[in-house]
Amino acid sequence: MQMDICVQNITLYAGQVGGPGGGPELIDRGTLALTYGTKYGMVGRNGVGKSTLLRAIACRFIEIPSFFHVVHVEQECSGDDRTALQTVLEADQEREWLLKMENLLVNDEVEEEHAGITLNEVYERLEELDSDAAESNAATILSGLGFDKEMMNKPTKEFSGGWRMRISLGQALFVRPDLLLLDEPTNHLDVFACTWLEQFLVQWDKTVVIVSHDRGFLNRVTTNTIFLHKKRLWYYGGSYDTFLKVRAERRAHSESIAKSQARRTTDLKNFIARFGHGHKKMARQAQSRMKLLERIQGENVELDYDDPYLRLEFPAAQTLPPPCISVMNVSFGYEEGKLLYENLNFGIDCDSRVAIVGPNGAGKSTMLKLLEAEVIPVTGGISRHPKLRIAKFTQHHLEMFDMENDAVAHMRNLQAAVGEPDSVEEARKYLGRFGLSGDLATRPIKTLSGGQKSRLAFAELAWRQPHILLLDEPTNHLDIETIEALAMAVNKFEGGVVLVSHDERLIQLVADELWHVERREGDKPGSVTIFEGSFEEYRDMLQERFQSQNLLHVSMARKL
Template identity: 70%
Template sequence: EMWGDVGRCDHALTLVQSVSERSADRLLRVRLWESARGVGIRCRLLSGLGFDHEMMQMPTRAHSGGWRMRIVLAQALFLKPDLLLLDEPTNHLDIHALTWLEFFLANWERTVLIVSHDRGFLNKTTTATMFIHGKRLRYYGGNYDTFLRVRAENRAHSSAMAKQNERRVAHLKGFIARFGHGAKNLAKQAQSRMKILQRIQDEPCEVDFDDPYLRLQFPSASPLPPPCITVANVAFGYPLADGSIPKTLYQNCDFGVDCESRVAIVGPNGAGKSTFLKLLTGEIEPTEGHVGRHAKLVVAKFTQHHIEMMDPEKSSVNHMRSLTQEGVSVEEARKYLGRFGLSGDLALNPIKFLSGGQKSRLAFAELAWRSPHILLLDEPTNHLDLETIEVRGGRERRPREESEARLRHGRAALRQ
């Protein structure tokens, strides 16, 4: 069996894409014989993740990224494995599916190992935390907030002990320098203190320091008079082969976006949030109405599938150099990438060797390079570590002259 004894949900949708002709229900059916128990489990999992009967019969390729992620989750949960590995399971999930998954895992009776950058999700689903830092693995009891509190307490204690040792070392060195070559009895005391000093230096007190915080800088473009984007009486629906529109995603949309706008686009998976951003950029045209854009408007868009648009064989440096026809020097590109945490060998290695979070940082570097008037962010926190997410929130709260439309399911990101 492909899954063996371990159910694994990865953010990559390779498995789902390879069986895109199968329906969500059939993907689970092949894992269990046709029995009343199997049907009940399938229905409970898929219904809990928001599928109705019609959606269960649809080909997987007809679903959005969020619904495909739910299918992969259902596959992993269906087997009730002894060890369940979840790698960024909240990516692409809307609030309803995320709430259901939190409740499901809170009542999970077997071992689950979660890699996630969703703080609220970790707090509700975990009872222990493993922290990888400085090439070491540290184990903490409790959820993520408990880990932060205990780590802060341990760090404060270690820092106090380190300062105490520094004062003691300074005192011992002073005594040794003063009396090391004096009277015989004082020289013996100095030798004794040299042994104590050596013991302290051989067993240093380690302090758990944080890595330097990443500072994301998005330079502001020259301001434009409002409105930058005008949406007038717009409606949209995806047409069928015969040209008919079976379902209208939205209609009667009238609004404007200027350089001071800050908009959150929310809704369940499949509601058409990503499609709406495509309307704003002009990638698709509305079925009714008109979308107008300022002649000098520069728009930068971060998409859910930005990684697929990069050449995996290129280095980050060459990727940045290819953004302009005239090109930039290697030194300038490396300096620029360093601002986004891609320094040293990371900037020179092929993109395919970067982690998901590092690729997202490269995408943000590309956005900032364009100096846009409007930022369109489609699930921008997927794959980013918690520190980078928090820094993004701090940076974006400052006054700035570019507008932003943020599509996000995460609760913390919307609060920012």
């Protein structure tokens, strides 16, 4: 059976799949070519159509063979009374049907001739699916994604959207489709789950296409790269870093040819202009040169220019002497008698560069809330320099924008609130530095993409000129190029930085210290400790933990 995919002459418009349509053209006469068993990373700037293409494949708008089992992980699972484990198990509809038929046939509730399948055939197919290992496999997958036994047995309606996204991802990994489509799979994961998912996908033996902003994740998981650029799909062998290298080499080669052609064209034009109407012999040579010029101009190399890099900048307030923030014997918990952690003692200064890592639910975001005084310690105290200014980025902050307002009005309102001049021209000029120029600055915020809203939030952070930046998962919704720009801006920032992120590259480029938050277990409060080592060593520690807990052993048996 042919399991490779090749679909040519694809034309796709924004909003054409699952939307109102009428949007700009995203792909023009593109070709989708997927070799079975290959792991592809799909890259390209925000807004070029990567997510739309995945939707088009998943809903068969792009006509791939009907026998292909395709799963697209985009939406969270529904919240109902089924447990997380039950929800993952029931995602395998074939197994569920076979178990139902087994029950009916064993109890003589239906005869084989009416069932269309014999009991022996049911048993054979269940054995092919390794049905006996199904619950163990589902539990292993959920464990890798951060669920403990208690969480696995909770109804899905009791989980937040982020955790239900993990369940949805767990369903996809459990059913092992022929073609797995993952759109930003790391967005709702912590470093623990991201590292596990990488290791799990490395063993994946079917076709997978991943859209991700996480450069390290792409480098370790994918073996080929699809570049969506100028409305076409360009294919490269190798990981993301290999793609960058090969593309740079091709561009350098093209630029060399283009320069050579430009010099040759200039020489030919000069010769034609000088001798085109002179002596017969020279005129004939000029005619010959003219034909050569036409041929060279017809072969002109089209240079592949990138969109200009976004340049972010976070100006800092004048440095304060340490300590800026002192945390002394602090304990905190949201529920009485259930402390998230206790006995916290540390300080944050204008030269701090801290990344907080650990499993979801351990209290990483709560740490930032404590530093900002959004929540108050149960015991102990936190002192702050009287002149300290803090600016904080969170995904929740994006939801708090007045969605009917535009970016210009938002910045003008900030300026007016502190008595600063609030001219439209200055606001537009300022927003342009954050990639919000033209009509993006005057469109209602609700029409902006997640990445564009993040840029507006960055513009607000910069406007506040803080002493300390608190960043809670700032890379969600950003493309790889914008993450690079963010890392450069944070590195140039002359104040302190405390960062919660699962993005390896941002952590490696920005952080000098790793603070590991351990989740509360039973009656034992969690803890915060400094990890003595690099982020790469931290990942190695997690991988050793996966091996010791046997979290990577999932039966891959599933015959067509």
